[in-house]
Amino acid sequence: MAKQNLEQQAYDYILHLITSCQLADGEFINQSFIAAKLKMSRTPIRNAIARLAGEGIITLFPCRGAFVHRRIY
Template identity: 45%
Template sequence: MKEITVEKHVYDQIRAAILGRQLAPGKQLVEHNISNTLGVSRTPIRNAIKKLSLEGLVDLIPNRGAFVTSPSKEEVIQAYELRAKLEFLAVQKSMLVMNENDYLSIQKIIEDEKRV
């Protein structure tokens, strides 16, 4: 039962590093380095990498190793299009509940960002 806990921990750490961009797209995942960093054996690392591969976050290339998946141009475009739609929806929904102080706060944030 403890090995499952270690494997889950390794999986969570690698996944968070990929999603948080601490591991850049195209970066090779070297088991030895991960083992030293997390202080665990290579078995849970291999299992975590396999699981991340099944989820599409890692590419396993025979005779080369495991690499963080690089999104295609189309995937990047889709992500930005989705983000634009979600931001528009968030603004649309928030306008129904915002008051004058909220608008003033947003205006101040925009002015502060312009100065940076």
């Protein structure tokens, strides 16, 4: 249960960054920075990013990382 809560927290935080224009279209999503900010490991961050990628909000590039695909207003 705690894992799901951390993943949801990370999801909500990243989505907030995108919708509040703190992350622009095409901007790199720094997993380490977000993990440090939320005081959690990178695993829930990666899971949240994968979920957002599945929704088409983030684009994942192998060996490059995750980038904002489009903002949701």
